[in-house]
Amino acid sequence: MIQVTCAIIAEDGKILLAQNRADTDHAFQWEFPGGKIYGNESEEACIVREIREELEIEVAIIQRLAPVEFDYGHKQICLIPFLCSVKSGTLALNDHLNSKWCEPEELLKMDLSDADRALLEETNNWRLLEEYARKKQDNS
Numbered sequence: 001m002i003q004v005t006c007a008i009i010a011e012d013g014k015i016l017l018a019q020n021r022a023d024t025d026h027a028f029q030w031e032f033p034g035g036k037i038y039g040n041e042s043e044e045a046c047i048v049r050e051i052r053e054e055l056e057i058e059v060a061i062i063q064r065l066a067p068v069e070f071d072y073g074h075k076q077i078c079l080i081p082f083l084c085s086v087k088s089g090t091l092a093l094n095d096h097l098n099s100k101w102c103e104p105e106e107l108l109k110m111d112l113s114d115a116d117r118a119l120l121e122e123t124n125n126w127r128l129l130e131e132y133a134r135k136k137q138d139n140s
């Protein structure tokens with residue numbers, strides 16, 4: 001089972017999605033940015049590193065949500081989501097084709113990777129994501 005962390009980054013009531021490049025496993029699909037845990041790296045160190053590498057953004061971790069296990073047939077992943085806020089940086093696309101800030105409801109209309117859809121279908125994850133997006137709107 002491949003351990004993968006992903007960041008649910010909220011700003012102004014919206015959540016950041018990143019689109020996979022054509023040469024990747026889930027070409028053109030949208031995902032929460034993140035990546036595989038290396039060696040004995042902690043989940044938290046992994047997500048902070050991945051977002052720094054991929055998007056040139058420094059994030060603060062707000063909360064770990066429930067991981068989902070997903071079987072793609074040729075690979076099994078455990079996707080570990082973290083609610084995150086932006087500390088600093090300007091969004092760059094070092095690894096992705098595109099990015100999009102989405103209202104929570106809009107996320108569900110996107111062509112998401114299957115594991116990400118499963119993650120959002122967990123009622124508790126969805127509730128916490130919506131609450132967090134709303135809070136980030138009120139703060140802005």
Ligand SMILES: Nc1nc2c([nH]c(=O)n2[C@H]2C[C@H](O)[C@@H](COP(=O)(O)OP(=O)(O)OP(=O)(O)O)O2)c(=O)[nH]1
Nearest residue numbers: 004006025031032033034035036077079113115116
């Ligand atoms: N980053 C990320 N990967 C996801 C998500 N959903 C999902 O099924 N995946 C899959 C795609 C890949 O098979 C795997 C993550 O691999 P990756 O290529 O993003 O990780 P990485 O940056 O560490 O990759 P690399 O060093 O091997 O190139 O998990 C998601 O929301 N975010």
